[in-house]
Structure formats: C-alpha cells, structure tokens
Amino acid sequence: MIGYIWAFMILSSLVVSVFEGKAEATVNAAFAGANQAVETVVGFLGVMCMWMGLMKIAEMSGLISIFSRFISPVTRMIFPRIKKDSPAQKAISMNIVANILGLGNAATPLGINAMERLNESNPDKKTATNEMCMLVVLNTASIQLIPSTLIALRSTFGSQNPSEIILPVWISSVITAIIAVSVTAYFGRKQNVIKKRK
DSSP states (O other): OHHHHHHHHHHHHHHHHHHTTOHHHHHHHHHHHHHHHHHHHHHHHHHHHHHHHHHHHHHHTTHHHHHHHHHHHHHHHHSTTSOTTSHHHHHHHHHHHHHHTTOHHHHHHHHHHHHHHHHHTOSOTTSOOHHHHHHHHHHHTOOOSSOHHHHHHHHHTTOSSGGGGHHHHHHHHHHHHHHHHHHHHHHHHHHHHHHHHO
C-alpha cells in the first residue's frame, strides 16, 4: 500500500511541475536529492561502522550479557509471564540494551529474534500476544542513553556540537517510554479481564 502512495505522490508532483512549467527544476532536484542521499549514507557509514564494532566488542567481551542481567529485574516486571531464563527473556534484554545504547540497526535483528521467541509460545499465531505488543512498544519508544544514530546524522550534516541533543533525548525518551509502557500494560490487563469473563 505504501508503494502506491509513494508512486501517486511522485507522479502527481511530476504532473504539477509540468503544468507549472517547472519540469526541468523538478528533474534537477530529483538528481540532486539522489546525489545527497548517497553522500549522506557514505558519511553515515563510518560512524555506524564504529558503533557496530563497539557493540560487537561489547557482545564478545560479555558486557552485553552483564547489561542484560542488570536490566533483567525491569524486563521481568514488564514481561511477567515470560520465564526468567527463557531464550525470549534473553533476546528481549539484548534488544533493550541495544536500544538503550542507541544502536537501532543492531537492535532490529535482536528485536526480530525476540519476537520469534515470543511467537514460539503463542497459541494463536495470527494474533499478537500482550508480550509481543509490549516488545513493539518498547522498540518504538525506547530509552536511549547514547543516541548514536542521531549524533551520526548531525555529525554528517556538519553540526558544531552533534552530541548536545543527549539531554533532550534522555528526557523525551524516558517520558515517552513510561507513558507507552503504562498504556500498553493497562490495555493488556483490560484485555485479560475481558477474556476471563468470556
């Protein structure tokens, strides 16, 4: 569906530019935008490689496991139905740690792995469990101590102080995560009450 929306937007902008007599400017802007996108990705690549390398070192040295054990009381509170030493619990902890460190790209495969583990114990494969919904919410509204992706983007675009956004990111991400988790937990409990009544 999103492909159709993008196609409609591109075609309609081309049609409007032809009628407005700005077809050449539109084509030039498209080429310039494509060029800038490549430059941004190449500039972004170095910083991301550094962070991914640090993440790999942290994983191989056992630092990620230490962080995972450190936050396990929080994950057990958020996911009370998941057993303490289950593969799902470990995958969720690693996913949360990657998000906390601001490594969205590294967190994605960990999040997929955690979702697969949660789905293994899901009785209805066509419907997401409360735990699966909570994991999606945590990934969407994650607390970031080091917003490395955002810092890398700011650095690529020539910011004089790319890390100055850390404090606002901490404040906004903590508030967002608390609200999102609370709302999800509330509706999860409400759904469980409705199921028990049925």
